[in-house]
Amino acid sequence: MPWSDHAIWWHVYPLGFLGAEPAALPPDSAPRHRLPVLADWLDHLVGLGCNGLALGPVFASETHGYDTVDHFRVDPRLGTEDDLVRLVEEARSRGVHVLLDGVFNHVGRSFAPFADVVRHGSASSYADWFVPEGDDFRTFEGHGHLVALDHASPAVVDHVTDVMDHWLARGVSGWRLDAAYAVPQAFWRTVSDRVRARHPEAWLCGEVIHGDYTSYVTEGGLDSVTQYELWKAIWSSLNDVNPHELAWSLTRHSALLDVFAPQTFVGNHDVTRIASRLREPRHLAHALTVLFTVGGVPSVYAGDERGRQGVKEERVGGDDAIRPAFPDSPSGLGPEGLDVQRLHQTLIGVRRRHPWLVRARPRPHTVDDTVLAYTLHDPDSGAAVAVALNYGGEAATATVPAAAWEPAAGDATPAAGDGSVSLPPYGWCVATAPTLPS
Template sequence: MSTPDWVRHAIWWHVYPLGATGAFPSGDKEPDGALHDLRRLVPWLDHAQRLGTNGLLLGPVFASATHGYDTVDHLRIDPRLGTETSFDELVAAAHERGLRVLLDGVFNHVAPDHPWAVAARENPDGPEAALFRRDEHGGIATFEGHGGLLALDHSRPEVRDHVVEIMEHWLERGIDGWRLDAAYTVPDEFWADVLPRVRQHFGDAWFLGEVIHGDHPAITAATTIDALTQYELWKAVWSSLNDHNPHELAWALTRHDGFVEAGSVPQTFVGNHDVTRLATVLDDRRQLPLAVVVLCTVAGSPSVYAGDEWAQQGLKEEREGGDDAVRPELPVDGELPADADQNVLALHQELIGLRRRHPWLYAARTEIEETTDRRLVYVSHGELDGTAGALRVTLDYGDGDAAPSWSVDEV
């Protein structure tokens, strides 16, 4: 397994299409022209370019029952998002602008309306019933207790073959790789079987696995997944800022560096579709730039969740519909909302530009130089394609009335 060369330069703009187009939670499941169509995202690709990103990381786009993660048909575009033509035009528009496209693959579970699940209910002894995991009572197991998410049996060859079919179908349609939703719940041997089969035909594809914690190098070695989501670093960034504890972030960066040293470069983020927005979770909004500095100056494949670049607010709550606030609708015309924080946007452009000028940061090593009760200094250094570099990053967390500050200097 080797990482495709293009990934070393990728910076992702992450969008949850059902929310961004207003298709969910409106409840409207019928096609309605341009209102919720995927083509509505095309004007936003110009924004992604101006931001400095060069990849489009899409949330679920396949036919589903509600929020996209309860798939009904992996081979059909959700009718709330338009048609196959809508999808093709979005991918073509992204590629015309030099943006790679990653799709969200939900392969751990399906909706109760999925044809396999319907057949299993109609005939509990039929072949489809054998394609699902069983709980302790012999019923179909669910994902983390959600009755609308029925867990597949990944030991079954029919399940493996179907996932290969799905992946290859959309790679053939022009995408560049897959985000593997809830990869941590799927047996390692499933990915180790499926992904090499797909790579035989699509050697330039990239696979990103969602994990919450764990030994990244061991997981990537066992699964052949290219990269894993770096939730530990995400947590340490905002938590250390809120607690004014640079030592927490220093510890997380040391662990992060160990992943990179072992050859497992994670996907990094300070916001995504599953967590409270950065501008909301921080107790002191003045510290927001420090989080973005970390994102853009340590190793990884960084992503910016749409709206975070202009300090969008949004609180995730542990209840039904609790994700809706962090997955809002984007304006139809691709223009920023009136309350967009232009200073935060300019900060993102500046730091993403720095990242683009120093592509060796993709697999940079990070060394902690100084940690005090209010200050963290680290040096990121590395080499890519014969070009080496080093950056010294200083984060001052602030103290009382003293505002937080940061600097990035070449060394």
């Protein structure tokens, strides 16, 4: 297995998590050395069972990090290159990989090459980096402050390749590629081929919200993409008490697993937190069970492991509630949400004991108005995992194949004789067996 098949990410949005100023510091300001604080959270990450630190934007930007102005400079609100390299080294010493967030579709207006084009027009040596449109330049999805790069330009290919190489050479393990869906797949193929020539073990994951996920791997050369379809199906099916919706999405998810392991999640820096999204708090265990049992490369958004609340709003500052500041160390969290943290640890523990789950395809056995039950099977070892979820407020029964099931998590266990599972209201179970009968 490649190292990425063993990855479970703890995802942090550094500018928010570390309480950075909302906009860039004045020129010549001393750096604020905030990144070293994250080293005090590495033991928390490892204690959850994770082994990856996925960082949101850390490069110099105008405001929120996705308006980059210098891909080779750490944002002074967070610290310096030395701070970032030291954090990567401390993570590596604990067996933790670090993923960086690469914003390569667009840049902020004070990005030096764009500023040069504004000053010198077509005479600028960077004129081919951007696409003129009317009296301005092409922007990203109508955001006037985000200027789109011209991905047909060889100079842009060189720049992105050089940026990725620069930081991979300093110890990071891979890249999340922001807004990958807005970039031509031919561009990703060229860049990924060049990057892998120098860093063959680098993991490249594209942010893709909709469309043909598989093509970004087969045509674009990426390793993975964000599995937004599954994310939506998990919380939507639970809120609507509709196991059929999730069962249908799991079938589609299995088709992706024939090609690659998607990056799975129930929360990230761009969406309402899962604890706020679910109408029934008892459904949180169901959502997490799906996340940590189905195939893919899972991530936990910092704070979700304590059941943090936060609603994303479509307005200026609408991300603030889902990107709050955290204390300088886990000791500042207090006791609130420890039960949710223990639930994460239990389910991640199941995942760790069955690493083959990364590419396991769920096989449904019971799908009705309130119950979903499925199994996952390792064809090499014969081992199996069974999952049964009762979405409803009344007791229910599920059925999985009869086997020597042992309880792993939840409040029920399949019966030894016939594989039936008696689930209490909102009940759930995860069970394991050394083999499934043929």
